[in-house]
Amino acid sequence: MDSPTDLFDDAASQLHAFTPSLCTSELPGVPPQSNGGRPPATFRPPGYPLIHHLLQPGGAPRRIGGQLNAHNTNLGAQRHLESRIMEEVEERDGQVDQGMEGGEEGVMEGEEGLLGVKKRHSNVALMAEWSRDVLRVKRMKLESMVVRRDVETAEGDRRRERGREGRRREREELKEQLEEARERLQALQEKVWRLDGGEMEKESLSLLPNSPFSNFGNHKRREERQKEQEGRLERGKGGGLHIEGLMEGAGVWMGCGGLVRGEWDGGMEGGDEEAEEGGQKFAQALKLELGSAVARVIDRVLRFYTETTDFTPPSPPPSISFLPSDTGNDGGRERGHPADLAAALALRRSHDKRKANPLLGPPLPAHLPHSHPNLPLHHPSLSRPPPPHPSLLPPPSQPKDPASFHPSSSSSSSSSFPPPPPPPPPPLPLPLLHYSMQQLFSRSLHHPQLPHLPPSHKDYLNADPFLEFPPHPSSHPSFPPLPLLGHLDPSLAHHAHSDRERERGMRGDSGIRECLCLLNQPRVYSQEGLSPCHLKKAKLMFFYTRYPSSNTLKTYFPDVKFNRCVTSQLIKWFSNFREFFYIQMERFARQAVREALTRDNQLRMGRDTELYRILNMHYNKSNVYQVPERFIEVAEVALREFYSAIQTGRDSDPCWKKGIYKIICKLDSPVPDAFRLPGWPCDSTYRRT
DNA sequence: GGACTCCCTG
């Protein structure tokens, strides 16, 4: 963690372990056990994970941060711009010659134009966008250079014959084309800026005259500017860093510039073999330089925010800090450590972008008591075997139990409703630098330090006996996120952790854990009303408790400011849940009576039954929470009670359901502690990412 | 009387 490159690498690796795209379902054909539910190593190899795509021969325009959230209005325009830029590069394939040298100069100056804008633009989010734009331009340049080298090699013989005169003509044509391209780029840039809210200063467009395809030559001017920039960077260290310093000081192209002027140019001036050799050298050096330069940029930006946040909190309580003060001397845990920040940034970003996405990874009840002490296993009116009833201990993974109760069991549709497959994982938001920085920091400031956690919130960081993993965590959508595991059950976390450690080259994740710890802390400001997220949580809670007390509700909705209205609304919700539950039970029980399904196993609610599907659809619509076995047991009890009452004619009594209600209300089980987490399950922090 | 629940209705 000494060099910025290492730092960047480490942060990226940590991000890797928590990125939402790391879902096997997104990568068909990839054995889950081999990658732990994450993409194959080729997706982002160690070394420069985030810039790997930059170094692909074909440019591999896989946009790391391409998946912006829906409310980012720049997304479309930026993607468009990017693709157009790539087209520009491809258009020049086979045409680019030494004239590009001037184009490179244009890149440099274009960057400076960008940087000049950044200096005036304090918006953090935009800065991040800018940084990506800069990187994109650089990538484009890299690709054009590689393409140029290939073209040079292929056309070497021909060029030898044509001689210098032909090249001169080519160069002139190129200039024209480049000029044309420059204008198109300008138009695209203007579009982007307009989308940015139009608050860019006119000067921001200074990029355009200095675009990558103009201003041939003029090295001297550039060097002077570099010196000037370095000077500014030094000054910035004294009085607060400027964004320009971050970017310029990274010296992304300084090393390459030397190569361009030296070996590359020399090769071009000399023989063709020399040119080829120089080109290869240049390409190699370019790769290396680009990798480290990007790392430096990231590092500087992160460092910038680390330092900036030291003095910019709007009204932070005295005790507030990003990380606990007693986290030891681990470098990765240092307050505001860039790696930590990078990880947290990505988490916050994914959080912000996937508010509406389904949760992933809630627990299953582990060590679940398979028979409740008050569980009515056998109704006297039913000619069933005495308890323990075998149907209350169903094999959880029965693919298809022909004897299971199917609501429309007479039809072939009875088993045609397996639980729908989990929805595809949300797109991968990976960029490190965006408005999420602001989100992260503003939110972090609202989080008290860990030591200030109220006892009740420290408790739920402990192991939870009702947490359980699916048989194949790596491939199951309910696999909880590592941080949650770590908080809830260290032993469970260990298993997942070890896999991730292997993948990440045995790097520690203490830093990211701290960040997640931070994000998991309760909000200082309670919410007045109930949100759809609360409704979602309430529905999932129904899997465990049908009759929660108001105190229980208060416990499990810590981020809600309770008043009479909110309390009664929550209670009303559960009343509605029960109503739906009982209606379904009665409905399917009556159907069973009609079809004379008297055998025990015909009154079961397997996971492949219609009844299960309906209940799952109602309480777990996104189907990303595995219905706990306990709930299935309770539902089966209710089903049998209804069946028994109907079969024996007790349903003629107006109060015939009351006995059933009384039985069911005794079957409540504890709600997993994960439900106590504020923001759960909607907060992406708690999802498998 | 307050809290809670069920039932009905929209």
Add this chain to the structure above:
DNA sequence: CAGGGAGTCC
């Protein structure tokens, strides 16, 4: 899912 009436329990 919410509103409201009616019933029950403490």
